[in-house]
Amino acid sequence: MAWRDARSNKKRLFVYISAIIIGVAAQVAITSFRDSLNTTINNQSKELLGADLEIETEQPFPDTLRLYAESLGGEQATITEFPSMVFFPGNGATRLSNIRALEGNFPFYGILETRPSEAAQQFKTDSSALVDQTLLTQFGLSVGDSVKVGEVTFPIGGAITKVPGEAAAASMVGPRVFIPQTLLDSTRLVQRGSRIEYKRYFKFDDNRDLEPIEAKLDSLEDHLRIDIDYETVEERREEIGEAVGNLGKFLNLVGFIALLLGGIGVASSIHVYINQKISTASVLRCFGASSDQTMSIFLIQSVILGFLGALSGTLLGVGLQYLLPALVSDFLPVDVELTVSWFSIGLGLFTGTGVALAFALMPLLALRKASPLYALRTLEESITSLLSHKVKFLIYGVIVLTVFGYATLLTESWRVGGLFTLGMIAAFGLLLLVARLLMKLVRRYFPSHWPYVWRQGLANLYRPNNQTATLMLSLGLGMLLVSTLYFSQDMLMEELDFATRDDAPNLIFFDIQPDQNEGLNQLLEEEGLPILQNVPMVTMRLDSLRGRSTRAIAEDTTSEVRGWALQREYRSTYRDSLVDSETLLKGEWIGTADPSRGAVPVSAAQEIAEDLELEIGDSLTFDVQGVPVQAYVGSIREVDFRRVQPNFFMLFPAGVLEQAPQIFVTVTRTPNREVAAGTQQAMVQDYPNVSAIDVSRILETINRFIDDISFAIQFMALFSILTGLIVLASSVATSHFQRVRESVLLRTMGASKKQIIGILSVEYLFLGLLSALTGLILSLSASWLLGYFYFDIVFVPNFWVIVIGTMLITGLTILIGMLNSRSIYRRTPLEVLRTETT
């Protein structure tokens, strides 16, 4: 019977399940991709590190460590890595890059991909350099041109296209330049105070157990009192696996939202469908069918439909996953090997069917309550009005629990699952609320003197069994996501757009050696650039806090002091006064001190004070490059870290650090990009070790990065708009006969085809506009709150986002609506006289 009833509605039922197809496809594509990524990471785990073991320090290996490392045997390679300016003599371009001086055959696993490929080996012997392809492209350079690193000019031997274990996006932040280790000293870039990482890589052929090595390195760290970081293949795999897992969880939730929207689409369609089928059900009841039998007919239909939708969606999703790598490959450290994931296929089939069933539950249960009397008279209200509030709340409870359970399964955290569920309830609830409010307001205040076509088009949104609110919900969600994305991006850029302010610094020089400081300042003056700041910087570590060693505190599980704050390298400055980006919060600022007279007062920034749980008077011991300095917290200050200038967690008074090894940082402002480039060129020529940060270039990078990561949100928005359009198509199909009846009736009374098309267009126009408005209202509110509480700026909405977003949603709604309505306005008016059949 279920089949017999369904076969006459095949086309309509197919539209119902389209929403599920899309939702499941998104879900399966994402889960499959995540699984493929995990498999790839497991298969290529050694390539991720390029070696079996990596040991890293921030100073040259002390002899004890070097001797121990050498004693480990196997094959070894070293990399000395640091940021530095590079200069391209061919066109005068400069760029802060990530320099890597390599000795040995690293990577031992995986390939350093270069163009030409032989360059990866040749540069070690022919004294050439390898330069990131992105850098060459940016400056229009090619292999054979030159690059100056420090005081050495290298021929560019090859372009780097891939470094094993590193994502392509890494080159955006710090483009990589490989040089042979033998020429490192000649560059004269390795100086005191420079931030340099010394890495040694090992390849062991004997599958040895690395745990004793790790233990020995730990003890050496304690003994030598230096930071020794080490990483094994397993650790790197876990680290990347975790990052990928988080990305996968996030994307899975994105897919789940699409599936939920699909569920709502199905709920809406099944609801209308069963409302229309109530007389069939009642006739069956009259012939003696039990309420369970009647419900079973439609239950079977729903399950089969859900399964068919899930099956089609799964197949589509398996295909779709092949498109995903292109979207995210820049952010992944591996080339994904795509495989068919049986887990994701099973999950897709199960959830697709489950969601369809869960959302069809309400009308199905209501059908059980439908009296046989409805065979004789029409049920004017919605079928779900037959259910008691108790049953309705029970069904809502089942749906919420399903969502919560599934989200928990996806994220492996009941907290995240719970937050996701609450977020969804809030978002959907608010959207629905705004949608209903708008519908009420428009109906109430729509001018009654407007032309008939406009009034009729609008009235169509309120026809019995309409799905307007559902449509506004799904299309509105699309608008909400798209516009919030762009609004926040705007705010973020505005926040970062300090470079365009007239007085804001935009060029920062660092790693200036004390003997270079004066010369560089003079160079800037000659260029006519202001020295906005010129501050010394001393690196140090925290040795003890309130009389306890930082190591003891870190190992104390009851301590709530943040580990990173204990172990980080502090770059502090000293001066006798506070600057305008600093405000005293607690204690007293003391401008000068004499360490020979006891502990010196330091001022801690609020953020670090919170993480170290500092109070005024707390004692601190700093290890200033081997020299202990006793201090206490004299004051706590608020620092505006958003300013483009060196800001410091720990500020020392004058008279303490003047003799310590230090480097200088100078901040200036250039009027335009040409002057900025010219100054950097001059500076690189005279002071090759000094690095420069061009703030406007960073802005460009951030902008590009944001553009790239916003794909995920666009992807989600795309799905919700797509689902909205499918729900729209399904809604047009559901109300097809009603629409035919209305339009042929109007034709009978003399309406022209143009008027009929006009009425339908107005209906879709209003639907699109109201949906866009629904999303927009919430988006503007969310953005305003975000601006007020988070970015601390007055949110001014971008006019074009509003206009283009609204036009997009409205245009698509009209297009899909009209395409699905073609058969309606093509009907001859004679049908008004014929008995209607479904």
Next chain:
Amino acid sequence: MDSNPILEVSDLTQQFRSGDRQLTVLDHISFSVEEGTTCSIVGPSGSGKTTLLGLCAGLDRPTAGEVTLNDIPLGPLSEDERAEVRNKYVGFVFQTFQLVPTLTALENVMVPLELRGVKTAEVKEDARQLLAEVGLEERLHHYATQLSGGEQQRVAIARAFINKPKILFADEPTGNLDTETGGTIEKLLFDLNTINGTTLILVTHDLSLAEQCRRTIHLKNGAIERDERTGQPKMDQVNR
């Protein structure tokens, strides 16, 4: 009383294709109806009554033959031109009332004139007046679902008369109503027809309703079986 024909049907044939078979629903029908008269079309189910009514009103194109409505041959007209003719000269009443569910009673009555482009304010008073005439002055702002069957049909009648039609087509106008309500509707139809001088053509199974018309055309198997006139003799020509 002699008057000009408002409707002339000549050699009208309508055929449909059903699979491989050609079905003839109307077979060379000719007759004419004079202005101001009342005419019923009766016949068993499947005799072609509704098809004939639809073709007379220009709702569809015949396979062959011609329909002339108010001296306008409908054959050469496009669908939009025929819609304009309907809007100006024709009124309709249906068995299932056919009110637009999203509009109130008042708005439903206003539709034909609004489609013509008449300003809302001008139409509103006429619609109110007509609804008062059918006894629904208290139900102006009710939606179709809030009205009983009889009330819905009264709205439909008011709507049919709003454009002061020259000819009114009614398809089983009392078919969905109880005897008492049906009687009220019949009276309304005939009264308004008399007052407005409208020609009334109705399709019905109800012989007592048909007998109230001055002329009754009996259809059988797509052809005119009998053409009966009561009251004053007519000059209608019946050809086969």
